[in-house]
Amino acid sequence: METKICYLIDDDDDDRELFETALYHVTQEMCFMTATSGVEALQQFCGHEDFTPDYIFIDLHMPVIDGKECLAEIKKINRFKDIPVVMYSTSMAQQDIDDTRKLGATAYISKPYSMAQLEKMLQTFFSEYNPKSQAHG
Template sequence: MNRGKTCFLIDDDADDQEIFTLVLKSVNPAITCITANDGFEAVTRLMEEKTFNPDYIFLDLNMPRMDGKECLREIKKIDRLKGIPVIIYSTSSEQKDILETRALGASDYLEKQSSVMELRNRLACFFK
C-alpha cells in the first residue's frame, strides 16, 4: 500500500503553521502535516515516540525554549532520523544562518515567503 508522506513542521507561530499546512495540502493532499510549537516539544516527541519517523522535517530558527539550531543538533543525534531531510524554514535570509545550519546537517534552507503562491511553488519543488 502506498502510504502518504509525513511532514513534521516545527514552528512557534500558529499562523505560519496553518498557512504551511494548507499550502502543503494544496500541493499534495496525500501528505500529512504534523506540527510542534517549539524545538523542545519536537525533540521530546521524536525521542519518546520511537515509531514517529517523518519523511521531511521543516524547522523554524527563531523559537522560544529551544531554537532551531539547537533543535537541529538534537535531531541529528537521533540515529533513526539521520536520513530524514531537515529543511530550515525561517524568515532569516542571513547567509550566516544558511551556512551554519548546513554545517549542522540541514539539507536545505527555505526562506518564509511573503506570498502564499510563492510558498506553494517552493513546496511543490520538495513534494513533486
C-alpha cells in the same frame, strides 16, 4: 501508496496554518503534523521510537531551543540521519544558512510573502527530495 508525514516545528500559529494550507494545495497525499516548539518536537521524537516523519521543517527563531539547537539534537537521533530536515525562516543571513548546513540541514527555505510562493517552493522541494524511495529503493 504509503502516506508521507511532513512535520513542521514552528512557534508561530499563523505560519503553521499557512504552511498546512499550502501543503494541502501541493499534495493531499501527505499527513501534516506540527510542534509549537523544539522542546515539544524532541519530546515526541524521543518518546515515540516508532515515529519517524518523512520530512521535517524547522523555524529558525523559536524560544527555549532555537532552530539550530533543535536541528543539532534531531541529527543526533540515529533513525533521523537520512530524513530531509529543512530550515524554514524569515532570516536570509548567510551565517544562518552556513551554520545550519554545517549542522546537517538538507535545505534552507526563506518564508515567502505569499501562499502561491510557498506552494511553489514546497512543490519544488518535494519533487527533489523523496526519502522513502531513496532509502528503500
